[in-house]
Amino acid sequence: MSDPTKPSNVDRRDFVRVSLSALGGLWVGVSPYGVSTRAGVRSTSARSTSTTDGGEITIFVRIDPGNRIVIGARGCEIGQGVRTSLPMLVAEELDVPWTMVSVEQLPFVLVPGRDGKSLRSKYGDQGAGGSTSVSDGWEELRQAGAQARWLLRESAARRWSVSADTLTTRDAFVIHTDGRRLSYGELAREAAAITPPNAALPVKAASDFRIIGSRVRVADAAAIVTGRAAYGIDAHIPGALLAVMARSPYFEGALRSVDDRAARRVPGVRDVVVVRGPKAGENIVHNLSDGVAVVADDTWSAMKGREALVIEWERGPWAGDSMEQLAQRANAALDTAPTATGASAVFARRDGDFSRARGSAARVIERRYAVPFLAHATMEPPNCTVEVRDGRAVVIASIQSPRYTADLVSQIAGIPIQNVELHLPRSGGGFGRRLKGDYVTEAVKIAMQVKRPVKLIWTREDDLQHDFYRPFGVHAMTAALDSSGAVTGWSHHVAATSRKFRDPGRVGDPAWVGVCDPHAYPAGTVANYESAVHPLEFGLAPGWWRGPLHTFGAFATESFIDEVARETGHDAVALRLSLLGANRALPYSDHGGPHFDTGRLSHVLREAARIGNWDTPAPSGRGRGIACHFTFGGYTAHLMEVSVRDGRLTIHRVVCVTDVGTPVNPFGIEAQMMGGTLDGISAALRQEITVKDGRVQQHNFNDYRLLRMADAPDVEVHIVASTVAPVGAGEMGVPSALPALTNAIAAATGKRIRRLPIGDQLA
Amino acid sequence: MTVHFELNGAPVAFDGDATMPLLWYLRDHASLTGTKFGCGIAACGACTVHVDGAATRSCVTPLSRIEGRRVKTIEGLARGESLHAVQRAWIEEDVPQCGYCQAGQLMAAAALLERTPVPTDDDILGLTNLCRCGTYPRIRRAIHRAAEIAAERGTR
Numbered sequence: 001m002s003d004p005t006k007p008s009n010v011d012r013r014d015f016v017r018v019s020l021s022a023l024g025g026l027w028v029g030v031s032p033y034g035v036s037t038r039a040g041v042r043s044t045s046a047r048s049t050s051t052t053d054g055g056e057i058t059i060f061v062r063i064d065p066g067n068r069i070v071i072g073a074r075g076c077e078i079g080q081g082v083r084t085s086l087p088m089l090v091a092e093e094l095d096v097p098w099t100m101v102s103v104e105q106l107p108f109v110l111v112p113g114r115d116g117k118s119l120r121s122k123y124g125d126q127g128a129g130g131s132t133s134v135s136d137g138w139e140e141l142r143q144a145g146a147q148a149r150w151l152l153r154e155s156a157a158r159r160w161s162v163s164a165d166t167l168t169t170r171d172a173f174v175i176h177t178d179g180r181r182l183s184y185g186e187l188a189r190e191a192a193a194i195t196p197p198n199a200a201l202p203v204k205a206a207s208d209f210r211i212i213g214s215r216v217r218v219a220d221a222a223a224i225v226t227g228r229a230a231y232g233i234d235a236h237i238p239g240a241l242l243a244v245m246a247r248s249p250y251f252e253g254a255l256r257s258v259d260d261r262a263a264r265r266v267p268g269v270r271d272v273v274v275v276r277g278p279k280a281g282e283n284i285v286h287n288l289s290d291g292v293a294v295v296a297d298d299t300w301s302a303m304k305g306r307e308a309l310v311i312e313w314e315r316g317p318w319a320g321d322s323m324e325q326l327a328q329r330a331n332a333a334l335d336t337a338p339t340a341t342g343a344s345a346v347f348a349r350r351d352g353d354f355s356r357a358r359g360s361a362a363r364v365i366e367r368r369y370a371v372p373f374l375a376h377a378t379m380e381p382p383n384c385t386v387e388v389r390d391g392r393a394v395v396i397a398s399i400q401s402p403r404y405t406a407d408l409v410s411q412i413a414g415i416p417i418q419n420v421e422l423h424l425p426r427s428g429g430g431f432g433r434r435l436k437g438d439y440v441t442e443a444v445k446i447a448m449q450v451k452r453p454v455k456l457i458w459t460r461e462d463d464l465q466h467d468f469y470r471p472f473g474v475h476a477m478t479a480a481l482d483s484s485g486a487v488t489g490w491s492h493h494v495a496a497t498s499r500k501f502r503d504p505g506r507v508g509d510p511a512w513v514g515v516c517d518p519h520a521y522p523a524g525t526v527a528n529y530e531s532a533v534h535p536l537e538f539g540l541a542p543g544w545w546r547g548p549l550h551t552f553g554a555f556a557t558e559s560f561i562d563e564v565a566r567e568t569g570h571d572a573v574a575l576r577l578s579l580l581g582a583n584r585a586l587p588y589s590d591h592g593g594p595h596f597d598t599g600r601l602s603h604v605l606r607e608a609a610r611i612g613n614w615d616t617p618a619p620s621g622r623g624r625g626i627a628c629h630f631t632f633g634g635y636t637a638h639l640m641e642v643s644v645r646d647g648r649l650t651i652h653r654v655v656c657v658t659d660v661g662t663p664v665n666p667f668g669i670e671a672q673m674m675g676g677t678l679d680g681i682s683a684a685l686r687q688e689i690t691v692k693d694g695r696v697q698q699h700n701f702n703d704y705r706l707l708r709m710a711d712a713p714d715v716e717v718h719i720v721a722s723t724v725a726p727v728g729a730g731e732m733g734v735p736s737a738l739p740a741l742t743n744a745i746a747a748a749t750g751k752r753i754r755r756l757p758i759g760d761q762l763a
Numbered sequence: 764m765t766v767h768f769e770l771n772g773a774p775v776a777f778d779g780d781a782t783m784p785l786l787w788y789l790r791d792h793a794s795l796t797g798t799k800f801g802c803g804i805a806a807c808g809a810c811t812v813h814v815d816g817a818a819t820r821s822c823v824t825p826l827s828r829i830e831g832r833r834v835k836t837i838e839g840l841a842r843g844e845s846l847h848a849v850q851r852a853w854i855e856e857d858v859p860q861c862g863y864c865q866a867g868q869l870m871a872a873a874a875l876l877e878r879t880p881v882p883t884d885d886d887i888l889g890l891t892n893l894c895r896c897g898t899y900p901r902i903r904r905a906i907h908r909a910a911e912i913a914a915e916r917g918t919r
Contacts, residue, residue: 077861079859079860079861079862079863079896080860081860217854217857218859218860218862221853221854221857221858221859221862222854224859224862224865224866225846225849225850225853225854225859225865225869226797226838226840226841226846226850227795227796227797227798227836227837227838227840227866228797229862230796230861231799233796233799233800234790234796236794242791267780268780281846298783298787298791298792299787299790299791300780300783300784300787300791301780324782349797356873377777377807377895378861378895379799379801379807379861379863379864379893379894379895380799380801380863381800381801426800426861426862427861427862428861428862428864429861429863429895429896430861431895457800459803460802460803460804460807474802639836667857671860671876671898671901672860674898674900674901675860675896675897675898676897677816677897678897678899679895679896679897682897700802700803700806701801701802701803701804701806701807702804703891705898706893706895707897707899708891708893709887709888709890709891709892709894709902709903710888710889710891712779712897712899712900714898714900730874759893
């Protein structure tokens, strides 16, 4: 058996030394941990301090010898393209052509806060959640680029004894009116020594953009296609042992006993350790459950060791649970009138008087829609590589919340947070899974017990069985209509597994947070409107799944609007437009606000209808469906054209129109909208997590079925031209995709899907 | 039992556990982390390599079955600095999003092009590698583009 601490015969590792120097430079010096990670980084030797050109100018820009422009990417790259789009913002205002730019990933670094006491993230907000990276970086990163350019022009001005105003920049040169030029590289050292101005600098007008708005390819594509891009799971710390854990298959089922004798006899196995989780009923602060970790020389030995464990688990308090019971409880809760005793409704919004509107309605339409638990199933399963030694920790993991992760490690390891060295590799998908710190917690706890560096890997079974799932819910929709068929009242009640369940961070939140959007249209446009949640308790831990409450709720709203249209003989687009009403900004206090602009949603809806030929009859045997939604500040509409033959669905056409504000990277936005749309279609077709006897029933991709190439239609993406500040496109491709699909199926077949996934319902 | 095989053109002798899947040999012992772990049951294709030129899911291929064979991984797909046609096409068409599945996609596509230099849409739809990010439409375009590039070059 080869010794993993010695390089093997075919050693292709780049040993890139990364550390947090006092300066926190991009790539500085030699780490005592000899960490090897190729997180989109080329190998560098120890930084020389005697280079005649080059250097760092602002924390995001470094000029390398040969006038090579290196821009630091601060975000967690989970496939949403921030490793490309955020550096584009810096490059634009630095005024260099994108072809001259190399991108390097920045780690998470804490520096003293402005008060001198607290600590703040040096590079600002680096997290990936809620599609906020581009909007957070829009002003800040353009300012960073502008500041670097200001410093370079100022240093040239001083050298030439002219006013900086007379100088221009082009192709990483500062240019004198007489034609003389100095490269950014030549000026870098002096520029870095100049004190930058305090006030905000002017930035380019949109008409002058050369990079923002152009189609830019993924910055580290070359590394990806040659297998050199490093993900969390590829990390290596010399001497690290591999760990695989057995976790309780029963929700809140504690470890009763473990016999590890056979596991310890497996060649390569070095140790077996118990990792405790929360007790039944306790909050889930860190990891999800008790577990037993097998630690070995390599992954295969660890897996064989785990198979050899003999473990008894408590069945836990949820052992009798099943989906049938959950659905029964959901429907029973919804059946109870809100004012009856025992009613569980927690109102999110109450405008006017829906009960009265219902009572005096000429017609009442009621429908229920059920959406399942969903697993994240990131292609790269959860994993974490960590060493805790001498009061310091090195952590390499695919994550979405750097500050939260560093805090977590600091707490569990009992070390100051400044001593946590956190690297941000490329992540094989996030989708909200990696906002949780459970796998990092486990790795730290294992490493502290075995007193060696540890790489913890989750298998696919571990991943599907131990997730923070998108909640299950049943939506009860009711519309009150007057004699002309106009909507006079609207009610949206949802029975859902509570987001507050065992989550200490949500103690102060109302029960409807995360499963009900009080401002989702037609709230604010129908006078008598109410929405409410009936919280359900269940064993699965809830989490955020791409477009959380929007993906959860838009299926119900957009399906119901379609049914109301059908029942009342209205065109589905016309009904939506009439509900949206005149173009105006409605208050929107949830994430993505502060306003919801009805005109922008109407526009994408109209555009999708126009491009998709909504007003002309579909070819024989086919039907078209349309849906739209406002997600985190962006406006998206989908139109789909489908047919169903002998129970088999064919998606003939998918049109997606999106308004994300100023498009920073249209190539990337198209990718996100295409990907989000297909994610929605995938979920709608076959994805569900079910529970029986208090255990998740799905184990791997054979029974949690993701969309494959053969079932994936092309997606035509149209990006609305806009000059308002941008929002992120990572999630808004999902919510309206699912109802657009089922609306199209209804149009094609007359069959209305009210329960996801579609599964065998078309047979 | 020592297993002998060729890996990206170099000879290998491994005297550890021959039941070990090739995937874990590559990642843990050869330090070739380009080949990825996605499911362990050959359901996703992230672990796709070439064994004697055929696309093979290395997560279910024990080393004992590799005796005497030629293995090529994503790290061996390019010839030095010269990218394979699929790699060039993948960059041109901006295929990757998170990129984790793409090494497997590329190896599967390269094997397809080796058998079928001008694949039809139906040929391409026969690829079953999973992509969680939904890059399938760009993969399809990239495979057609790779076929063009290979034809232009006269070779690969």
